Amino acid sequence: MPRGNCQGQGWWHGKFRDCGYRLTIGREAILDILSRSEGHLSAEDIYIKVHPKYPNVGLTTIYRTLDVLSNLGMVYKLDFGDGRARYELAEGPKGAHHHHHLVCTGCNSVIDYTDFIDEEVELLQQTEKGLGKKYNFKINNHVIQFYGLCGKCSVNK
Amino acid sequence: MPRGNCQGQGWWHGKFRDCGYRLTIGREAILDILSRSEGHLSAEDIYIKVHPKYPNVGLTTIYRTLDVLSNLGMVYKLDFGDGRARYELAEGPKGAHHHHHLVCTGCNSVIDYTDFIDEEVELLQQTEKGLGKKYNFKINNHVIQFYGLCGKCSVNK
DNA sequence: AGAATTAATGAAAATCATTTCCATTTATAA
DNA sequence: TTATAAATGGAAATGATTTTCATTAATTCT
Numbered sequence: 001m002p003r004g005n006c007q008g009q010g011w012w013h014g015k016f017r018d019c020g021y022r023l024t025i026g027r028e029a030i031l032d033i034l035s036r037s038e039g040h041l042s043a044e045d046i047y048i049k050v051h052p053k054y055p056n057v058g059l060t061t062i063y064r065t066l067d068v069l070s071n072l073g074m075v076y077k078l079d080f081g082d083g084r085a086r087y088e089l090a091e092g093p094k095g096a097h098h099h100h101h102l103v104c105t106g107c108n109s110v111i112d113y114t115d116f117i118d119e120e121v122e123l124l125q126q127t128e129k130g131l132g133k134k135y136n137f138k139i140n141n142h143v144i145q146f147y148g149l150c151g152k153c154s155v156n157k
Numbered sequence: 158m159p160r161g162n163c164q165g166q167g168w169w170h171g172k173f174r175d176c177g178y179r180l181t182i183g184r185e186a187i188l189d190i191l192s193r194s195e196g197h198l199s200a201e202d203i204y205i206k207v208h209p210k211y212p213n214v215g216l217t218t219i220y221r222t223l224d225v226l227s228n229l230g231m232v233y234k235l236d237f238g239d240g241r242a243r244y245e246l247a248e249g250p251k252g253a254h255h256h257h258h259l260v261c262t263g264c265n266s267v268i269d270y271t272d273f274i275d276e277e278v279e280l281l282q283q284t285e286k287g288l289g290k291k292y293n294f295k296i297n298n299h300v301i302q303f304y305g306l307c308g309k310c311s312v313n314k
Numbered sequence: 315a316g317a318a319t320t321a322a323t324g325a326a327a328a329t330c331a332t333t334t335c336c337a338t339t340t341a342t343a344a
Numbered sequence: 345t346t347a348t349a350a351a352t353g354g355a356a357a358t359g360a361t362t363t364t365c366a367t368t369a370a371t372t373c374t
Binding site: 131140 | 283307
């Protein structure tokens, strides 16, 4: 198993190598899919998208790669409460597509929102700094999610 | 199955009845444990705590009850990324013990923090209002979590 | 380039939290 | 107290994720 604490803020190709991981076909395929698809993909979603082009990349590899990517901070692993993890490319808290989530507990649909993000991110950064110092924590990720009922679901209930 | 949209902001005993649920021994035992224990309990944790006093309350009932409580908004279901859900009593976003979480991705330990909560909650409330209007969403819960490495884990890696 | 080394892989099996099924019990309403 | 519908438990099913292990591929060393 490759060596430890590689959670800096770079960008891929190089990041892998720097951390002692090998850049393989499968891993590139997965990164490719992730960067091409907007959204929140489950491991199986990714498998299905990768499979046509690379039929010999197994689901196990998808899981293993997502785990690596997640540890490297290149991917966010998300939980929307439906029992399967979702993954999306991280682009750094200041990155172009940073967003938070609005999750409907009725139909499990998810809205990405970018409104209010600036204020949120600013506050989060202060908070991160304060918490990091106080609790001696090296924070490298955060999750903000709102749960509720979407228009459709709040009518149907 | 009892009827629908019972996600108001009251407090238990009564809340159950009002929503058409029956208040049974098992359910009370679970609420009792939840209100007595500070922390983030898994379904099994709760089972183990309930079992000595009420050996005939099964794990299935724990899950079912937690699901009900969660739908009623009386309990938060949390995910700290270790593959099992954790539950804690909700006391309303303005309640006495409201806190957010700092999760160590190394050892899965969790710190509850209350610093910055006021600012966070204030911002979240504005955001909730704005998002609710814009996306026609009835928001009734939020999650803020920071992920990182605790002091110990960032040394060991 | 070729051999040696070690990480990465796939397929199948194992794991493990959570759900479902169903016959029985219990809480509530009549 | 009886009728009815919800709640229960235990066993079995489910389904996402991990582990195992023999094989393959990427890197390193000559």
